[in-house]
Amino acid sequence: MHKASADFFYFCSNIFFEMAEISISNKDWARVKIKLQRKYNHLTDEELQYNEGQEDNLISRIMELVNRDRKYVVFTLKKALANMDNNRL
Numbered sequence: 001m002h003k004a005s006a007d008f009f010y011f012c013s014n015i016f017f018e019m020a021e022i023s024i025s026n027k028d029w030a031r032v033k034i035k036l037q038r039k040y041n042h043l044t045d046e047e048l049q050y051n052e053g054q055e056d057n058l059i060s061r062i063m064e065l066v067n068r069d070r071k072y073v074v075f076t077l078k079k080a081l082a083n084m085d086n087n088r089l
Contacts, residue, residue: 021074021078022055022059022074022077022078022081023055024050024052024055024058024077024081025052026050026051026052028081028084029050029052031080031084032077032080032081033045033048033050035080035088035089036048036062036076036080036089038089039076039089040065040066042065043065043066047061047065048061048062059073059074059077062077076089
């Protein structure tokens with residue numbers, strides 16, 4: 001396999017892995033959204049609208065809104081989900 005092909009395969013498999021590795025329920029999203037808005041106070045409720053099962057769309061939107069890469073956004077969302085009782089992100 002050519003290096004370019006191998007790099008592309010690695011890139012695609014990482015995106016698929018990240019897409020499949022986070023799941024957010026509507027109930028959990030209400031708390032996570034509050035955490036995000038505390039960290040990024042410019043984010044509005046309209047910008048952070050979410051429907052269960054639309055994680056990829058949400059991640060893409062947040063990436064643009066906070067000017068961060070996908071890996072960082074997924075990490076941040078996972079961190080928010082890890083301890084729902086804590087209001088910090």
